[in-house]
Amino acid sequence: MEDIEKTRGQWSSNLGFILAAAGSAVGLGNIWKFPYLTGQNGGAAFVLVYLIAIFLIGVPIMLGEMSIGRNAQLNAIGAYRKLSKEKGKNWTWLGVMGVVAGFIILSYYSVIGGWVTNYMVQYLTGGIEGQPSKYFEGFISQNYMPIWWHFIFMGLTVLIVIRGVSGGIEKSSKIMLPALFILLIIIMVRSLTLPNASLGVDYYIKPDFSKITPEVIIAALGQVFFSLSLGMGCMITYGSYLSKQQNLQRSAILVPSMDTLVALLAGFVILPAVFSFGLKPGQGPGLIFVTLPQVFLEMPFGAVFGTLFFILIFFAAITSSISLLEVIASYFIDQFKWSRRKAVISMAFFMFLLGIPCSLSFGCMGNYKVFDKTFFDCLDYLASNIMLPLGGFFMCLFISEIWGLAAANQEISNNGSIPFKSKKMFDFMIKWVSPMAVFIILVDPFAQYIAEKILHYYYL
Ligand code: PHE
Numbered sequence: 001m002e003d004i005e006k007t008r009g010q011w012s013s014n015l016g017f018i019l020a021a022a023g024s025a026v027g028l029g030n031i032w033k034f035p036y037l038t039g040q041n042g043g044a045a046f047v048l049v050y051l052i053a054i055f056l057i058g059v060p061i062m063l064g065e066m067s068i069g070r071n072a073q074l075n076a077i078g079a080y081r082k083l084s085k086e087k088g089k090n091w092t093w094l095g096v097m098g099v100v101a102g103f104i105i106l107s108y109y110s111v112i113g114g115w116v117t118n119y120m121v122q123y124l125t126g127g128i129e130g131q132p133s134k135y136f137e138g139f140i141s142q143n144y145m146p147i148w149w150h151f152i153f154m155g156l157t158v159l160i161v162i163r164g165v166s167g168g169i170e171k172s173s174k175i176m177l178p179a180l181f182i183l184l185i186i187i188m189v190r191s192l193t194l195p196n197a198s199l200g201v202d203y204y205i206k207p208d209f210s211k212i213t214p215e216v217i218i219a220a221l222g223q224v225f226f227s228l229s230l231g232m233g234c235m236i237t238y239g240s241y242l243s244k245q246q247n248l249q250r251s252a253i254l255v256p257s258m259d260t261l262v263a264l265l266a267g268f269v270i271l272p273a274v275f276s277f278g279l280k281p282g283q284g285p286g287l288i289f290v291t292l293p294q295v296f297l298e299m300p301f302g303a304v305f306g307t308l309f310f311i312l313i314f315f316a317a318i319t320s321s322i323s324l325l326e327v328i329a330s331y332f333i334d335q336f337k338w339s340r341r342k343a344v345i346s347m348a349f350f351m352f353l354l355g356i357p358c359s360l361s362f363g364c365m366g367n368y369k370v371f372d373k374t375f376f377d378c379l380d381y382l383a384s385n386i387m388l389p390l391g392g393f394f395m396c397l398f399i400s401e402i403w404g405l406a407a408a409n410q411e412i413s414n415n416g417s418i419p420f421k422s423k424k425m426f427d428f429m430i431k432w433v434s435p436m437a438v439f440i441i442l443v444d445p446f447a448q449y450i451a452e453k454i455l456h457y458y459y460l
Contacts, residue, residue: 014246016170018254020319021066021229021238023173025259026180027320028112029227031313032288034263035270039281041219042211043203047267049212049220054260057437058224060429061392062235063252064399067411069239070248075330076233079240083403091402094394098232099331101387103347105232106324107354108379110157113317114149114359115140115289117156120310127303132293133279136286141363150355157321158348161329162341176315177258183309184265187292190299191272200272203281214445221441222385227259231388231395234323237330248412249420269295285362285376354379389438396435405430 011017038046072079077095084091118139122128128135140146191197225231239248270288273295274281281287292309296302325344332343357365361374370378399408405427413420420426 010241010243011170014242014251017238017242017246018251019173019177020170020241020323021235021251021255022177022258023316023319024229024234024238024323025227025255025320026177026262026316028109028116028313028317029223029320030259030263031266031316032112032116032285034223034227035267036284036287037219037223038204038267038271039274039287040284041216042208043271043281044205044207045209045211046216046220047204047264048207049217050223051260053220053224053437054228054256056429057221057392057434058228058230058256059252060426060434061230061395062228062256063248063412063426064395064408064430065230065233065235066239066242066248066252067408068395068399068403069236070242070244071407071411072236073240075240075334076236076327077331078334079233079236080398084398087402089402091394091398094391094398095233095236095331097387097394098234098391099328101232101383101391102234102324102327103351104354104379104383104387105226106154106157106321106328107351108358108376109317109321109324110154110351111146111150111355111359111376112285113153113157113314113321114146114151116310116313116317117153118145118149119289119293120307120314123303123307123310127306128293132297133290135293136289140286141366143360143363146359146362147356150359151352153317153321154348154352154355157318157325158344160318160322161325161344172315173319176312176319179308180262180312180316181265183305183312184262184269187295187299187305187309188265188268191269191276191295194273194276194295194298196276197272200275201268203275204267204271214441214448217441218385218445221389221438222381225388225392226384227263228256229320229323231391232327233391234327237327238323244414247414247418249418249422386442389442393435393438393442396430396438400431 011020034050068079068083069076072082074082075095076098077092080095081090081092119128192201229235242248266288270291271281273291274287277291277294279287279291283290293306296306296309299305325348328347329340329343332338332347333340338346358376358379361368361376366374368375373381399405408430409420409423409427410416412426413423
């Protein structure tokens with residue numbers, strides 16, 4: 001414990017915390033994943049379900065995690081252990097599950113982070129060569145280059161996390177977030193004025209309700225957790241660096257709002273361009289890497305905007321990967337008394353290894369599929385669509401059954417000194433709405449699957 005206390009900084013201000021939490025939330029999830037999931041899941045229908053889930057599930061769980069962290073002043077695992085032991089229970093496992101989820105996520109996150117790093121370096125040194133979609137296909141299907149960039153991205157994350165969290169993240173988020181907003185708006189204007197852009201806009205804002213299937217709902221739910229960095233203890237760990245005077249309620253509204261705004265803007269950048277260039281919206285993880293360079297080709301000063309944009313996505317990705325590695329490392333520091341250096345380097349090494357088959361699944365391993373999914377897709381599905389929502393579900397149970405809603409309310413209102421106007425609503429959400437929504441969404445397809453198997457068995 002000593003060890004963490006020593007390295008345990010505090011955010012220099014409430015703004016610092018909000019920026020760091022937003023830095024964790026805003027990342028590849030918003031700019032890379034949100035547009036391609038929207039394209040794969042029927043456009044506006046997905047966006048609509050996503051927005052509802054942010055409000056019903058994302059915001060209450062964000063506030064819950066932050067309050068657990070600040071109360072316990074410990075990393076995710078330590079916090080669950082401490083607060084449950086006070087009640088004679090042991091819920092350490094819930095924190096452990098979060099660490100495992102974080103481990104899986106960072107292994108493939110760093111692969112995409114590597115793609116972004118490569119694009120950034122290419123743009124800095126004169127832009128990508130040839131036609132954007134050919135360049136992309138050629139790049140990701142290679143064996144070595146993407147793994148090399150994955151190594152570099154992971155290495156940079158390691159260098160920052162070894163130095164401890166607060167200073168660097170706060171400073172970089174302070175510049176990165178406003179710059180990202182401005183640049184997204186500029187590029188959005190270009191996308192929206194491309195020929196036939198309105199087809200993309202319609203696809204993005206006019207929901208076709210018949211497209212809302214269980215798969216779309218699960219994808220949206222998983223994306224809420226992934227994009228807000230919830231369900232794995234990240235906001236617990238970040239909340240633990242907060243001082244007791246600061247206002248949790250404001251943070252739990254501001255962070256999801258900023259995150260959602262960036263995701264929505266990214267959709268307005270990507271989808272009109274996809275339709276204008278006649279690309280397929282459902283093509284998956286490559287969507288932004290093919291579309292954006294093409295938009296930059298069509299823009300005055302496109303090379304400059306392209307360079308700036310990939311620098312910003314790179315920063316957004318790094319501030320998120322830092323938060324993932326921090327949660328994992330702080331567990332080993334706390335539990336096994338490892339030094340920060342040892343914890344960070346050894347875990348990053350294993351995640352680098354797990355990332356290798358993820359990277360290869362865009363090339364030579366592309367044909368190995370389980371449940372019709374590549375290795376990359378399997379890890380992503382397991383972590384963001386199953387483990388994070390489960391983490392959130394149990395966090396709700398933890399607050400309502402173990403720690404107690406009264407204790408959470410005390411923490412959120414700073415022991416009564418800040419009025420908690422939405423207290424009743426928060427209690428109702430955490431006790432009923434959020435866990436039930438997650439439960440139904442998770443269990444329903446599983447039940448459908450079993451039912452199909454049984455029917456199949458008896459009738460065929
Ligand atoms: N929220 C991050 C993003 O949108 C990813 C992330 C997930 C970070 C889970 C931490 C925990 O890119």
